[in-house]
Amino acid sequence: MTGSTDGRAASSSNCWKIIHIPDKPPIPPDNQPTTIVHAAAIEPQHANTIVRKLNQIAPLENLRHVKRVHKRCLDEGKIQLFVVLCMAPENDGKCNHMPEEVLELVTLYQLSTFITKVCTYAASTKEEWEEQCKLWPTSFHPPTYNIDGITGFSEEDSQSIFRFMKFAVSLAKSGVGSVVNAAVIVDPSTMQVIASSRDQVLSCNTPIKKNNGETCCSRLSEATQYDTIETEDRQSLLSKCSFNDAKLTYNCVSCLNPWSWLEQKLHTGSGSWHPLQHAAIVAIENSAARERDLFPMNGHIADEFVHEDYKALSPTGSPWKRQKINLANVKDDENMNCQKNGLRSDSSRPYLCTGYDIYLVWEPCTMCAMALVHQRIRRIFYAFPNSSDGALGSVHRLQGEKSLNHHYAVFRVLIPVDVLKSEALFAITAENG
Amino acid sequence: MVETQEDTICFMNLAIEQARLALDSLEVPVGCVIVEDHTVIASGRNRTTETRNATRHAEMEAIDMLLEHWQKDGLSREEVASKFSRCTLYVTCEPCIMCAAALSIIGIKEVYYGCANDKFGGCGSILSLHMNSSEKLTSGVSKKKGFKCTRGVMASEAIDLLRSFYEQGNPNAGRVNTVFTLIQPQSLTESQCKGSKQFDTSCRGAVMKNVTCLRSY
Numbered sequence: 001m002t003g004s005t006d007g008r009a010a011s012s013s014n015c016w017k018i019i020h021i022p023d024k025p026p027i028p029p030d031n032q033p034t035t036i037v038h039a040a041a042i043e044p045q046h047a048n049t050i051v052r053k054l055n056q057i058a059p060l061e062n063l064r065h066v067k068r069v070h071k072r073c074l075d076e077g078k079i080q081l082f083v084v085l086c087m088a089p090e091n092d093g094k095c096n097h098m099p100e101e102v103l104e105l106v107t108l109y110q111l112s113t114f115i116t117k118v119c120t121y122a123a124s125t126k127e128e129w130e131e132q133c134k135l136w137p138t139s140f141h142p143p144t145y146n147i148d149g150i151t152g153f154s155e156e157d158s159q160s161i162f163r164f165m166k167f168a169v170s171l172a173k174s175g176v177g178s179v180v181n182a183a184v185i186v187d188p189s190t191m192q193v194i195a196s197s198r199d200q201v202l203s204c205n206t207p208i209k210k211n212n213g214e215t216c217c218s219r220l221s222e223a224t225q226y227d228t229i230e231t232e233d234r235q236s237l238l239s240k241c242s243f244n245d246a247k248l249t250y251n252c253v254s255c256l257n258p259w260s261w262l263e264q265k266l267h268t269g270s271g272s273w274h275p276l277q278h279a280a281i282v283a284i285e286n287s288a289a290r291e292r293d294l295f296p297m298n299g300h301i302a303d304e305f306v307h308e309d310y311k312a313l314s315p316t317g318s319p320w321k322r323q324k325i326n327l328a329n330v331k332d333d334e335n336m337n338c339q340k341n342g343l344r345s346d347s348s349r350p351y352l353c354t355g356y357d358i359y360l361v362w363e364p365c366t367m368c369a370m371a372l373v374h375q376r377i378r379r380i381f382y383a384f385p386n387s388s389d390g391a392l393g394s395v396h397r398l399q400g401e402k403s404l405n406h407h408y409a410v411f412r413v414l415i416p417v418d419v420l421k422s423e424a425l426f427a428i429t430a431e432n433g
Numbered sequence: 434m435v436e437t438q439e440d441t442i443c444f445m446n447l448a449i450e451q452a453r454l455a456l457d458s459l460e461v462p463v464g465c466v467i468v469e470d471h472t473v474i475a476s477g478r479n480r481t482t483e484t485r486n487a488t489r490h491a492e493m494e495a496i497d498m499l500l501e502h503w504q505k506d507g508l509s510r511e512e513v514a515s516k517f518s519r520c521t522l523y524v525t526c527e528p529c530i531m532c533a534a535a536l537s538i539i540g541i542k543e544v545y546y547g548c549a550n551d552k553f554g555g556c557g558s559i560l561s562l563h564m565n566s567s568e569k570l571t572s573g574v575s576k577k578k579g580f581k582c583t584r585g586v587m588a589s590e591a592i593d594l595l596r597s598f599y600e601q602g603n604p605n606a607g608r609v610n611t612v613f614t615l616i617q618p619q620s621l622t623e624s625q626c627k628g629s630k631q632f633d634t635s636c637r638g639a640v641m642k643n644v645t646c647l648r649s650y
Contacts, residue, residue, distance in 0.1 A: 258534070258537075258538045259537075259538060259540075259576060259577055259578060261510070261538070262510055262511065262514050272504050273504075273510065274497075274500055275500075275538055275539055276493070276496065276535050276538060276539070281488065284486060284487075284488055285486055285488075288484055288485040288486035291485045292484070292485055352485065352487055365534065366530060366531075366534040366555075366560075366562065367530075367531050367534035367535050367538065370529060370530040370531035370534065370553075370555070371487075371488045371531050373530075373531075374481075374487035374488050374529075374531065375486070375487045375488060376487070389577075396560065398530070401559060403551065403552045403553075403559055404552060404553065404559075405552060405553075
């Protein structure tokens, strides 16, 4: 789950670390909610029959993650089996109500029953799962298993993640005014920067009209999009670390305070401004502009896209049905991705930001986080949380919003706060360069 | 100026016309108009396929149109903000979470929408960002802004368009025999959103059976 920096960075106490931000708010692993159940020791030769019978008469509807049978090794190398009989509804502290059929089974096999606790919800992390099994064994299916990084990053992956995050930080500091948010969209399969941007709420320098593709940032991304990060990284870090900021304020970080666009001071001499041009929104437009340039539209492909999106649509009926369909949608999404990859190998044309990562210095606001769902970003890496409007865990948690048709994986890259000071970033550059 | 019900229908008809334009261009048919002092001052329709940018929803298009126009006219940010605070949006489908957040950021006065958006809706379905309001948190952090929201205006017309879009795209669509019902215009007040579950489910259940993925790209 974590990756450490290389020796040099670590020696200067710049400990960079990557942590996964899960779909659900984290619960301390040793403090998970539990449910009381009736259980009993059983003879191994009866195990099959009893479990089959129990699955019929007392299915564990809401405890599907709980294993019915618990195998415990006794001291003499013998094995003792325990089975969950049924839930034990709590009535004024008495939990001795077992359904008639279960009682019959208990009598038939002369079971001595007892009350025990199992975890109420399926584990979402390995740590949670390990704690759960101390109570009673459960099954564990790592969430979003298809996204790299949930189960940890290799040293090599960690290093490239840190490098892209440094690039984002350098962009955030690269303007004439205060620090703003910055975004870097990366194709991890080629390590290519697809688009990069800064907040443009206070100054776009150019007309808002995007179809011209002539905003300052799209020019920047044009310069970077065929480059590897290494050259761009070094250039920008070196050229942009010249100003001296004694006092850092983050008032101009759009996602931290989306409603303050009116109150912030406009940069003198800046051209137009736009309250919604947050870094992520601009980066999405830059990547779309790149796609339009590289792969001009033709009718045939347009049709195909309509069809593909249609495939993810299913009429939904009862809530039960909807749940199934959502699962089907996930599968469909995967199929779609495969198709798109197929399409890509034919024409190397991307579908929106499918398969791409985005690096943001601050956790995106609700608008930006939802924009990244729409654009099908695969992974989001951010450095600093956003307590006022962060939508990836701070205020909302869109990665866990089941109804959405796309889910990205979210990671926070822990970096020293003083990285935002020019000198600190320069120190990192000097070390790595 | 108070809008009559007739006005509401009239403006929503114009939004539907925009949605129809989107349909003609093979886009998911969602359209909108923005009204200031009884006059339509901007319109927008979904352009996600054309732009390869899945955030180019009707609302974003209309907002950008206004910002460009007003800046060309030399309006200051204060003037723009005060204009937005007098504007009403009419949109055929519930604004998604992104658009609802954007409408809150620009400080729109009021929103009327047609059908609900059960998968992405930011005005009552998934999140209720129109009820976004907070006291000034700390110095330097601005107040979150909410807006008045009314749903169910000409929902069946909006749904019909979305249906024809999907029927165009898929030969199997004819097999879908879900019954759509028109929801009556309802103001989304706090009590309705938070308190009455019954209201919520009846409303969503009726309308959103087939129209859920609309703004997904």
